[in-house]
Amino acid sequence: MMRQTLVYALLVSVMVIVIGGIAAHTFKLSYYRINSGSMEPDFPVGTIVIASGAVPMSLHQAITFKADEKIVTHVLVGYNPDGSLITRGIANSTQDDWRTPIYPKDVQGRVILRFLLFAPTFWLSLKGAMVMIGLGQTSLAFYLWRRMNRTRFTRRYA
DSSP states (O other): OOHHHHHHHHHHHHHHHHHHHHHHHTTTTEEEEEESGGGGSSSTTEEEEEETSSSSSOTTTTEEEEEEEEEEEEEEEEEESSOOEEOOOTTTOOOOOOOSSSOGGGGEEEEEEEEEEEEEEEESSSSHHHHHHHHHHHHHHHHHHHHHHHHHHHHHHH
16 A cells, blocks of 8 residues: 555656646746846845746846846846847846847746745756755655555554
8 A cells, every 4th residue: 555655656746847847848937046136136146037938028027038148137128229128137227238239039038936045056957956856756755665664563563
């Protein structure tokens, strides 16, 4: 009985991971870490933002885009006549002056969720995510194994 429970728990864990991956792919979700103070106080350094490429951009919304070989999260404040974007950090008093213009094709997505997390960069990488998932599944397996052995011991000597 307990072995079935262990198998079901592991199957549910795998299904959650797969469904999460499918949802992230479908809604074009990506996560980024804020590394500078240009978006304070709304986005303190260390904030994790989740951006969706499937959500349309609108003025005065935070967007994540590629500029000058960096990934940046700033606010969209307008459009130039040539179609390029005008952006600005919340803490900045002037608009951004990028070496190359930013066009809608450079946008990774609009920020749809943010949360403050002081996490080392490793935990935000693929390897870090796999380590966290592995630790979670190992903890669940150990818990269920201990519970299964406790039940056997109780039945045998009770």
